[in-house]
Structure formats: structure tokens, C-alpha cells
Amino acid sequence: MSRASASYHHGDLRAACLRAARELLEEDGSAGLSLRAVARRAGVSPTAPYRHYADRDALVSAVAAQGYRELAEHLAAAHPSPAAPDDLVAVAVAYVDFALKHPALFRVMFAEPCDPGNEERASATAAIREYVHGIAHRTFPDADPGALSTAVWALVHGLAFLYLDGKLGASSPGLVADRVGDAVRALFAASPVSR
Secondary structure, three states, X not given: OOHHHHHHHOOOHXXXXXXXXXXXXXXXXXXXXOHHHHHHHHOOOOOHHHHOOOOHHHHHHHHHHHHHHHHHHHHHHHOOOOOOHHHHHHHHHHHHHHHHHOHHHHHHHHHOOOOOOOHHHHHHHHHHHXXXXXXXXXXXXXXXXXXXXXXXXXXXXXXXXXXXXXXXXXXXXXXXXXXXXXXXXXHHHOOOOOO
């Protein structure tokens, strides 16, 4: 009996399916991700994953939710309680770093269709949104935290995908960190030209 099958009989089918899905993503991207492929990789019957996932969208949502939680941990590790512009820069650099270290997962988190009613994914996404909103409010208390957090997230998220898609050179982590930091600082330093 395979280790994954043994895990299933001990009530660990959900974790085995998520592990298998992550492995498949890293190998082939989302194109090869299906409940049947996950079952095969996990060493369980083709119908076993349906005990936890109604369809592929539900599986993708669970993988994405796991990714959001890992992203939150990665950002908190960069700075546990950001409250200054340089703290926000460190978090922005960590965001892009996460994307580059986990490209397939990052794409699933943000580019894959998912189950819009999935509470686990919605909760994990809301936690990231609230985290970014809180940073913006603490860093720039006089600014509209909603608008600023959207602007910062859009900038950093856009940079992450530009690097992932090869539109910006990612020759070294240090160069990427410098460029991301410069872009975020430029946003904070920008002021309208008076006419």
C-alpha cells in the first residue's frame, strides 16, 4: 500500500490531495491539474478526492487558500508589524519574492478560475486584503487606506507578474528587490505637478 493510500485510511485524504495538487502544479502548471491526476498522484481511487472537492474549481480554491496562508506567513516574516514606508517596501519585496519562489502556486492563487463561493479561499483572500489595508493605514494614517492599499497592491502585484512573465529581468534576487523597492518608493514620493 502506498504511503498516500495509508494516509487516506488515517483520515488524511484532504492533505494528500493538496500535496499531490501542489506537486502537479510545480511539474506541469495548472494544465495538468485535475481530480483524476490528483487521485493518481496521491495513490487513491479516482473518486476519493470527491469526498473533499466537488470539482476542479473546489480543489483549485483549496490550493489557492493554502497559498494565501503561506503568502501571509511570508509577508509577516519580512516584517511582523509594518508601520513605516521602509517596512512597506520590505513587505512588497517579500510579495514579489514569494511569487518568484512559487510561480505555479502564485498563478493558481491569482489567475485561475475558482469556486467563487469557497469560504476557505474567500477567508484567506480577505486576510491578505486586510493585512495590506492595515499596513497602508499605519504607514500613511492621513491617506485613504482603501485607495492606497489598492494602489500599492496593484503596483506590487503587477511587478510580480511582470517578473513571472519575463517582462522584467529577474537575473538576481538582489536586483529584483532593489527594483521593487525603488518602484514602491517612487509611488510614495510622487506628487502632482502644479500648473
